[in-house]
Amino acid sequence: MVTAPPLARLYARFVRLRVLLLVGLGLALVVSFLVDIATGPAALPLRDVVAGLLDRSALPRAQGVILWDVRLPYAAMAVFVGAALGLAGAEMQTVLNNPLASPMTLGVSFAATFGASVAIVLELDLFGLGANVAIAGSAFAGAAGATLLIYALSRSVGATKDTVVLFGIAMFFTFNALVSLIQFVANTDALQQIVFWTMGSLARATWGKIAVIAAVLALCVPLSLRDAWALTALRGGEEQARSFGIPVERLRLTVLLRASLLAAVAVAFAGAIGFIGLVGPHIARLLLGEDHRFTLPGSALAGAVVLSAASIASKLLVPGLIVPIGIVTALVGIPLFMALVLGQRRAP
Amino acid sequence: MTRGLSLHGVSVGYGRRTVLSGLELETVPPGSLVAVIGPNAAGKSTLLKAIAGLRPASGRIVLDGEDLAAMAAHRRVRLVGYLPQVLPQGTSLVAYEAVLAALRAVRGDGPAEVAIDAVFDQLGLRDLALRRLGEMSGGQRQMVGLAQALVRRPRLLLLDEPTSALDLRWQLTVLETVRAIAARDRSIALLAMHDLNLALRACDRVVVLAHGRLLTAGPPEQAMNPDVLRRAYGIEGRVERCSQGFPIVLSDRAVPRSEPSGSATP
Numbered sequence: 001m002v003t004a005p006p007l008a009r010l011y012a013r014f015v016r017l018r019v020l021l022l023v024g025l026g027l028a029l030v031v032s033f034l035v036d037i038a039t040g041p042a043a044l045p046l047r048d049v050v051a052g053l054l055d056r057s058a059l060p061r062a063q064g065v066i067l068w069d070v071r072l073p074y075a076a077m078a079v080f081v082g083a084a085l086g087l088a089g090a091e092m093q094t095v096l097n098n099p100l101a102s103p104m105t106l107g108v109s110f111a112a113t114f115g116a117s118v119a120i121v122l123e124l125d126l127f128g129l130g131a132n133v134a135i136a137g138s139a140f141a142g143a144a145g146a147t148l149l150i151y152a153l154s155r156s157v158g159a160t161k162d163t164v165v166l167f168g169i170a171m172f173f174t175f176n177a178l179v180s181l182i183q184f185v186a187n188t189d190a191l192q193q194i195v196f197w198t199m200g201s202l203a204r205a206t207w208g209k210i211a212v213i214a215a216v217l218a219l220c221v222p223l224s225l226r227d228a229w230a231l232t233a234l235r236g237g238e239e240q241a242r243s244f245g246i247p248v249e250r251l252r253l254t255v256l257l258r259a260s261l262l263a264a265v266a267v268a269f270a271g272a273i274g275f276i277g278l279v280g281p282h283i284a285r286l287l288l289g290e291d292h293r294f295t296l297p298g299s300a301l302a303g304a305v306v307l308s309a310a311s312i313a314s315k316l317l318v319p320g321l322i323v324p325i326g327i328v329t330a331l332v333g334i335p336l337f338m339a340l341v342l343g344q345r346r347a348p
Numbered sequence: 349m350t351r352g353l354s355l356h357g358v359s360v361g362y363g364r365r366t367v368l369s370g371l372e373l374e375t376v377p378p379g380s381l382v383a384v385i386g387p388n389a390a391g392k393s394t395l396l397k398a399i400a401g402l403r404p405a406s407g408r409i410v411l412d413g414e415d416l417a418a419m420a421a422h423r424r425v426r427l428v429g430y431l432p433q434v435l436p437q438g439t440s441l442v443a444y445e446a447v448l449a450a451l452r453a454v455r456g457d458g459p460a461e462v463a464i465d466a467v468f469d470q471l472g473l474r475d476l477a478l479r480r481l482g483e484m485s486g487g488q489r490q491m492v493g494l495a496q497a498l499v500r501r502p503r504l505l506l507l508d509e510p511t512s513a514l515d516l517r518w519q520l521t522v523l524e525t526v527r528a529i530a531a532r533d534r535s536i537a538l539l540a541m542h543d544l545n546l547a548l549r550a551c552d553r554v555v556v557l558a559h560g561r562l563l564t565a566g567p568p569e570q571a572m573n574p575d576v577l578r579r580a581y582g583i584e585g586r587v588e589r590c591s592q593g594f595p596i597v598l599s600d601r602a603v604p605r606s607e608p609s610g611s612a613t614p
Binding site: 006007008010011014047097099229230232233236237239240241242243244245246285289290291 | 402424425435436437440442444454474477496497516
């Protein structure tokens with residue numbers, strides 16, 4: 001008679017499979033990243049990309065400049081912005097117990113857009129650091145302000161998941177209207193900037209901006225992983241989680257603020273890129289389940305892969321032209337979003 | 349120190365509305381199964397939540413001589429296990445990690461494998477260990493919730509309608525398992541239940557709640573009688589004994605609204 005292996009051994013095998021899937025996502029990201037760098041108007045074969053990354057002097061000067069000063073920041077920005085939005089979306093969806101929650105659907109992205117638009121129209125220049133810093137700072141102020149407002153309003157009436165999402169929807173429409181108002185009164189130059197910025201684009205990527213996003217991710221990822229067990233327990237039911245001694249309200253506030261920071265820094269440097277915060281976590285859940293030790297890094301990786309792939313598509317859609325990446329993610333994201341909504345309706 | 353659970357003037361409310369008022373319960377000894385019964389909105393779930401620390405309560409809830417409200421949160425969590433009435437449906441957590449998370453959230457990174465193996469065996473859940481909760485029936489999810497509550501081997505188990513989604517066989521299996529665990533660990537199990545006959549058969553004591561008050565408490569054959577049925581549930585009924593000696597409730601008719609019964613509107 002064959003004795004069934006202990007559950008712990010079965011589960012260890014199950015976990016190993018998830019680790020392999022996580023590694024697979026990582027490999028997919030590396031491939032997508034390299035292809036993104038190799039894709040563009042100037043011919044830069046994959047072999048040269050790898051050689052140039054390992055040793056800049058291995059390439060002719062012009063190609064070196066294209067690789068290191070144009071393509072690499074663009075591709076790296078896609079990876080970091082995708083990771084930040086993916087992680088933010090996963091955390092928001094878990095604490096709000098709502099698979100449709102994301103920086104975009106909670107209005108955080110549009111609050112950041114509003115902040116940036118104000119900076120553009122008023123030609124703000126924070127402490128003489130230039131317009132880019134002012135736009136980024138103003139976008140962050142908008143996102144953080146919206147999150148704090150949602151949280152304060154929710155607390156005043158009891159912070160249930162439904163009220164938070166309802167306030168998020170209200171924020172979405174409010175800031176959308178305010179951005180339209182600013183567009184209405186803006187002069188031609190400012191209007192062009194705002195419209196370009198609201199489309200979402202990686203074209204303004206610089207190493208300085210990438211460093212800021214990387215630093216925010218380096219701060220947030222360990223904090224997210226520290227909360228992984230609590231978030232996993234929360235997926236098993238809020239009352240259960242409370243009975244395990246998890247301070248659910250405090251966890252919800254901390255996670256929402258962390259997700260807002262991630263979303264704000266992404267939106268501040270790349271504009272309003274939608275659907276990554278929605279689709280990334282769904283891919284991660286599909287592949288890795290809801291043990292947040294895997295779901296959280298998986299969502300960041302999936303978000304990065306999707307935005308990196310969108311970046312490639314944005315260069316290939318119209319020959320000789322880079323379509324703003326926000327348009328690409330919206331075109332791909334809307335059918336996915338509809339599929340998710342319909343999937344929710346069919347769920348038992 | 350008196351071992352066991354007792355309530356002293358416990359009141360619980362939601363905002364300004366008082367749901368339970370001045371509950372007094374003499375010490376329930378370790379190893380007991382206690383059914384908390386009563387009509388809809390009597391406060392059964394609220395009482396369990398208050399004991400679990402999920403609802404603020406006034407008065408004293410004493411376990412093994414210690415007031416639970418005065419106890420540090422991390423200690424209370426280790427002593428009290430709670431199974432809510434409703435468990436989420438749309439999650440892709442697998443059963444094993446749901447139970448593992450219950451343990452990790454309370455104990456941190458301590459050893460978990462042996463305890464989880466044991467509780468899955470005890471509840472006959474081994475085949476469901478790697479199945480997603482979202483793909484399970486309501487009864488199976490309830491069993492996993494029970495495993496989450498049992499895996500920490502708490503001193504006090506609070507189970508809110510633990511058999512409501514189970515078929516007859518599983519109802520008896522769960523209650524027998526809870527009894528075996530209570531006997532082994534000398535723990536106390538409080539079960540909010542709607543099925544009077546199951547409660548009278550499986551539990552050592554019953555606590556009858558009605559209109560936010562404790563109507564009566566004691567061994568089933570003493571606590572349950574036609575007068576209690578009329579006052580708590582608003583029915584005319586009898587309490588008889590089956591061939592195996594268990595008390596069973598036979599309901600004859602609902603007391604018309606014009607007659608005084610004491611039952612609240614459902």
